[in-house]
Amino acid sequence: MKEEDLLELAPLAALGALDGGDLTAFEQALESSLLCRAEMAAFEAIALRIALSVDRVPPARDARRRLLQTAGAPPVARTAPRGRLVPAVAVAAALVLAGGYLMVRAERNAARRETQRVRAEIATLAEDARRARTSAEDLGRRLAEERVVRDLMTRPKARTAVLGATAADSPASARVVWDPVSREAVLVASGLEPAPAGRTYEVWVIAGAAPVPAGTFQSADDGSALFRLPPVEATGRVKTFAVTLEPAGGVTAPTGPMVLAGPAA
Amino acid sequence: MSAPTTETLLRRLAAGETAALGEFYDVFAGLVNGLALRILRDAADAEDVVQEVFLQVWRQAARFDPTRGSVEAWLCTIARTRALDRLRRRTARREDPEDDAPPASATPKSAEALAVRKALEGLTPDQRRALELAYFEGLTQSEIAERLGEPLGTIKTRIRTAMIRLRDVLGPRPS
16 A cells, blocks of 8 residues: 555544454554654644543543542552561571581671572663663654644644655655644655765755755665754745755755755645 | 653663652543543543553553654554453443543643644534544444445545545644
């Protein structure tokens, strides 16, 4: 199913109304398509507002008391069971009283081994925590990117342009979502192989005779890219968006091959 | 309620403070009960859902992630899921509850609720019906098509058009 068709399923997905092949296709698309995720999030926000339109109805007075009564006991044990301490204390006391040197030494060695084991466990946990932090930072970045697209998409005046590859054998494609009023725009690309060393992709906004440069970007190893265009005046009356391959740092007028282009819908 | 107060309540809930559960309930019980009642149309069933939702919040407050959405969104998602599960079980048992329409004394609607209500009223009756079957009865596109005796493609278009219309009319949610 083409991305265009998948995006049309987002409103139904946000309501949980998809089934059959549509559901399978859309769930797969959510894994890989930033636009599908952003569109889904935008429509989930609309679905939530349907819920918020419902009258607030206070439950019966007794319901609050029942809830607090049920929740009265702590939901989880927050301290170790005291019962387990008793044998440990008894054993320790017995050891001291007996004064058995060998037993004390064995205990000390066991304690050392336990200390080493705990240290190793702490090191493992620290490494897990470091990985979790890195993963959380990655997710945070992705979420922030998705928010940028979603926020633009939820604007009533938001428009979308589909950019196709100019080379017949290229899998690259992109979309630009923009707000003609605020001139904010985001380009989301896929299948765009990383630019060669010393080169960069550059976006052009074409509204009149001369293309207006709208920033440079690189694609990731997996061919994806999300680039927030700087607000340029031409975006308000854009006719075409295009992407060219240019020297690193960008240029003021296109010199390299055009990679992607598409008309403003 | 301001965001910091809700955050404070959630922190206290996560720490296992029972009193915080009562305060949290006072703020959000009307919302959860209203949604459950709209879906189930049975006051007793709706109140069971309210109990389930707030007990889940009590147990899982620490898991709430504000970067993924608001507290209201979290509560509505839990409440809708649980209410629809109950509705499906009831439907499987072929039980027809008495229709408990929300009482006239329901809490007055907020400006936002009124705006959404007005936007819903701006849809065609066919669009609104299909949307309500999806959201409040939890029916899938195929089930709605069967229920209404319409082609699947017509239902998909109807719901999509309705949601886009709501998005265009409502715009982003005021923070």
